[in-house]
Amino acid sequence: MVNLETALYITATGRTYSDKNREIEIVGNKDYEEAARLIRDATRAVAFTGAGISVESGIPPFRGENGLWNKYDPATFDISYFHEYPSHSWEVMRDIFYELFGRVKPNAAHYILAEMEARKLIHGVITQNVDSLHHDAGNKTIHEFHGSLRKLLCLNCGRLTKVENVDLACLPPKCVKCGGLLKPNAVFFGESIPGHAHRAAFGEADKADLFIIVGTTGEVAPANMIPRLARENGAKIIEINTEPSSYTDFVTHIFLQGKATAVLEQLMQTIET
Numbered sequence: 001m002v003n004l005e006t007a008l009y010i011t012a013t014g015r016t017y018s019d020k021n022r023e024i025e026i027v028g029n030k031d032y033e034e035a036a037r038l039i040r041d042a043t044r045a046v047a048f049t050g051a052g053i054s055v056e057s058g059i060p061p062f063r064g065e066n067g068l069w070n071k072y073d074p075a076t077f078d079i080s081y082f083h084e085y086p087s088h089s090w091e092v093m094r095d096i097f098y099e100l101f102g103r104v105k106p107n108a109a110h111y112i113l114a115e116m117e118a119r120k121l122i123h124g125v126i127t128q129n130v131d132s133l134h135h136d137a138g139n140k141t142i143h144e145f146h147g148s149l150r151k152l153l154c155l156n157c158g159r160l161t162k163v164e165n166v167d168l169a170c171l172p173p174k175c176v177k178c179g180g181l182l183k184p185n186a187v188f189f190g191e192s193i194p195g196h197a198h199r200a201a202f203g204e205a206d207k208a209d210l211f212i213i214v215g216t217t218g219e220v221a222p223a224n225m226i227p228r229l230a231r232e233n234g235a236k237i238i239e240i241n242t243e244p245s246s247y248t249d250f251v252t253h254i255f256l257q258g259k260a261t262a263v264l265e266q267l268m269q270t271i272e273t
């Protein structure tokens with residue numbers, strides 16, 4: 001027999017999920033009803049998103065099958081590498097992100113989170129993503145924990161320039177004002193998290209009574225601490241992912257397994273019934 005907390009840990013696949021510690025009977029739509037009830041009753045719900053929410057927009061995840069880190073060396077995104085080899089680091093970023101950027105659009109999952117904010121079902125979004133698709137979908141309160149690739153920062157004068165105003169044909173790009181080296185305004189490995197985003201995101205871990213995690217492995221610190229702290233502070237945790245993550249067993253209360261678009265669409269339908 002499982003305790004109440006574990007019984008709340010449900011998945012939508014109808015498969016029996018078991019491990020050496022516990023046996024859980026899976027109950028289909030009940031999971032959506034319970035998640036919908038938590039969202040309706042929450043006083044302050046926050047979405048916490050990772051690369052998985054943008055996969056259906058055509059941006060590959062970082063890890064797992066088809067993960068970017070299978071094809072590209074993550075060391076290329078280390079700040080010391082960028083300072084030493086700015087041209088090569090830029091070439092890789094241009095190939096991975098900037099080539100894609102003009103083409104990718106938000107998907108239904110992004111739009112549903114924007115609608116949930118507009119309808120005050122969620123207070124805002126904390127995202128690890130640097131693709132600005134939550135902006136494009138219409139969310140207003142967005143904490144970009146890892147910054148954004150949409151703006152370039154001059155490492156000399158600190159000026160921010162929109163990427164669309166910079167010619168990425170000649171790399172590395174330079175600041176039009178002072179000629180300094182431009183760097184994407186995203187957090188590279190080895191860099192600290194922007195103060196305002198760090199304060200805002202960890203602030204939500206204190207205040208929120210519900211977190212909706214969408215599409216993250218939860219493997220990268222310090223971002224991965226945010227849902228854990230929220231749970232420790234008493235928040236309920238709904239998780240949406242195609243696969244169990246490092247949160248699923250000990251942080252998540254309700255696990256909705258599936259693609260972000262399909263799961264959020266079904267969840268919104270359940271909230272409305």
Ligand code: APR
Nearest residue numbers: 050051052055061062063128215216217220241242259260
């Ligand atoms: N719907 C929902 N979840 C999905 C989907 C989908 N369509 N496709 C993939 N996923 C899940 C995967 O199962 C995986 O758990 O999304 C997750 C993607 O994990 P990662 O690639 O590790 O991305 P993320 O957790 O956001 O990475 C964190 O690592 O590389 C750094 O700075 C980078 O912000 C990034 C951080």
